[in-house]
Amino acid sequence: MSVEGNSRSGRRPGRSGTREAILDAARVRFAEVGFDRASIRSIATAASVDPALVHHYFGTKQELFTAALEIPIDPDVILARIAAAPLEELGETIIRTVVSVWDSPIGVQAVAAFRTLLSSADPALARAFLLEIVLKDVRVRVDSPPGTGTKRAVLAASQLAGLLVTRKIVPMEPIASMPVEELAAAVGPNIQRYLTGDLT
The missing domain is CATH 1.10.357 (Tetracycline Repressor; domain 2)
Structure with missing residues (x-):
């Protein structure tokens, strides 16, 4: 696979720090537009990751929101x-x-x-x-x-x-x-x- 293929969109690979980047982006996005209007895609874009990685780490948008707020119960x-x-x-x-x-x-x-x-x-x-x-x-x-x-x-x-x-x-x-x-x-x-x- 070419180097171009490896860095096609400049997105982060699933490495250490990716989870924190998603959480940081989610907190900002949820604060800006609220839960209903914040999409997984917009959060992924802000974190420079693929939307699939957001689902991989957090599952649903509600689970992401709960994790972003560090609430220890679903x-x-x-x-x-x-x-x-x-x-x-x-x-x-x-x-x-x-x-x-x-x-x-x-x-x-x-x-x-x-x-x-x-x-x-x-x-x-x-x-x-x-x-x-x-x-x-x-x-x-x-x-x-x-x-x-x-x-x-x-x-x-x-x-x-x-x-x-x-x-x-x-x-x-x-x-x-x-x-x-x-x-x-x-x-x-x-x-x-x-x-x-x-x-x-």
Whole structure:
């Protein structure tokens, strides 16, 4: 094979550093245009690699996004449980599911990842993760009356953020040590109102 054939497009071979180059390009691209509009091809172009290498290292775009944010759990694990919940039980299900992750063996890593994400100099990645991954399906389910889905989802997210701070980041009793089921019963109805109740 000719030298020209070996360096046809100037793309990186699959060597050490390629994975990091893809992650760096992905973070920039996701921050610029959001999850939905960032394509694997555009990320590959920015990283000077073939799109097939992106799939080789990371699989799907969502898996790439999760890796770029260094979140130690597949969001699908959380999303599947929430998606299976009846609409009228979303509030308690979200609390039960999310807090169980925080309290699990990977909870320290997960909380650290979210703390880093939320304190990032560029909040676009945090917005993209929350609105385009975590809350996307919920936003669609609670869009009643039409046009209120995003507002409802963001209000629910604000409640979760406060709960994260008072349970894990700046622990405050009794929230810090409250059993998950008790917490779900206490806070779940508030989130449920944001999601399906009257907002006026």
